[in-house]
Amino acid sequence: MSDPFRGSRLKIERAKQHINDFHSRVWAFAATDFYSLSVDKDAKTGKYTLKVKVRESLPDDLAPIIGDAVHNLKSALDVAVNEVVFRRLNCYDDHTRFPFRKTRNGLVTAVNGALIKQASQKVVDFIVNVVKPYHGGNDALWCLHNLNILDKHRLLLPVMQVTSIVDFCAEDDRGNKMVNATLVVTRNRAITVFESSGNIKITKKGKTIPLVLFDKGLPMEGEAVTPSLVQLTELVSSIIDGIERTFLEGG
Numbered sequence: 001m002s003d004p005f006r007g008s009r010l011k012i013e014r015a016k017q018h019i020n021d022f023h024s025r026v027w028a029f030a031a032t033d034f035y036s037l038s039v040d041k042d043a044k045t046g047k048y049t050l051k052v053k054v055r056e057s058l059p060d061d062l063a064p065i066i067g068d069a070v071h072n073l074k075s076a077l078d079v080a081v082n083e084v085v086f087r088r089l090n091c092y093d094d095h096t097r098f099p100f101r102k103t104r105n106g107l108v109t110a111v112n113g114a115l116i117k118q119a120s121q122k123v124v125d126f127i128v129n130v131v132k133p134y135h136g137g138n139d140a141l142w143c144l145h146n147l148n149i150l151d152k153h154r155l156l157l158p159v160m161q162v163t164s165i166v167d168f169c170a171e172d173d174r175g176n177k178m179v180n181a182t183l184v185v186t187r188n189r190a191i192t193v194f195e196s197s198g199n200i201k202i203t204k205k206g207k208t209i210p211l212v213l214f215d216k217g218l219p220m221e222g223e224a225v226t227p228s229l230v231q232l233t234e235l236v237s238s239i240i241d242g243i244e245r246t247f248l249e250g251g
Contacts, residue, residue: 004083004247008240011076012233018069019229025059026226030209032056035162037205039170048170048200050183050190052162058212062158067151069229073236074098074148080243081116081123087247088119100133100145107134126246131239141239143219144232156218158225160210165190169204181206 034056040049077098086092093115101107107128111117117124132138133145147156162185170192171177183190185208214220220228 004087005080005240005244007083008076008080009237011072011079012237012240015069015072015076015229015233015236018065018072019226019233022062022065022069022229023226025062025065026210026212029056029059030207034210035208037165037202039200039202041200048192050165050168050185050192050202052165052185052188052190052208054160054162054188058158058160058210062212063155066147066156066158066225066229070144070147070151070156070232073144073232076236076240080240084123084243084247085115085119089115091115098133099127100142102135104128104132104134104137107137120247122246122249123243126242130242140232140235144236146219150218157215158212159215160212162188162208163211165206165208167204168202168206170200170202172198172200174198177203 034054036053036055038051038053040051041047042049078096081098082092082096085096096115099107099110099114099116101110111124111128116127127133131141133141135142150156164185165183166180168181168183169177169179170181176198178192181192183192183206212225214223214225214228216222
């Protein structure tokens with residue numbers, strides 16, 4: 001028997017390529033001069049605050065890349081279910097999809113009337129009882145489902161935060177220096193430990209890696225995009241493996 005799940009795995013590999021592309025694009029953006037720093041001094045404490053100003057927006061093509069990755073992961077699940085149906089019933093069906101429903105009862109009702117149940121009761125049991133593709137059953141998978149739906153209607157625009165600056169250097173007019181410091185940024189400001197009665201100037205503004213997050217109102221809101229997509233890829237891969245085991249064991 002030829003590998004019935006090769007198509008699903010090709011979809012997963014394509015999703016990985018999109019994720020790698022996304023990661024590379026973020027790193028390329030991070031290497032640009034996308035932010036500026038200015039210095040404020042607290043007259044009482046003598047400590048300096050660095051204000052981070054983002055001057056450039058994230059590349060526009062990041063949103064479609066996210067959508068492409070999500071779509072390929074969802075398609076990998078659809079292809080797997082269709083292959084089970086084809087291998088057992090010798091037909092493809094344009095309406096067969098990997099089932100998602102808001103509730104477990106809704107999921108059971110959906111699969112009971114679908115070709116996948118005719119093809120393999122054990123695969124259906126695996127999907128319903130192990131994978132649990134419904135709200136509250138498998139939250140990460142439910143997010144994937146909703147991201148895929150949203151991408152059909154609007155771009156999955158990410159947002160950016162600057163959380164740290166590395167290799168920062170500064171000195172005051174009396175020769176005191178801060179060299180290759182790492183600064184934590186909160187709300188676009190970083191408090192330094194550099195105290196001076198003189199004036200401070202930035203001699204090297206260092207570099208930062210922007211943290212790219214899912215925007216407010218999106219599934220996985222506030223989560224870092226790249227790690228989230230990697231976790232979804234691992235999840236989908238494990239589901240395909242589970243369907244394969246069940247199917248090849250005569251399920």
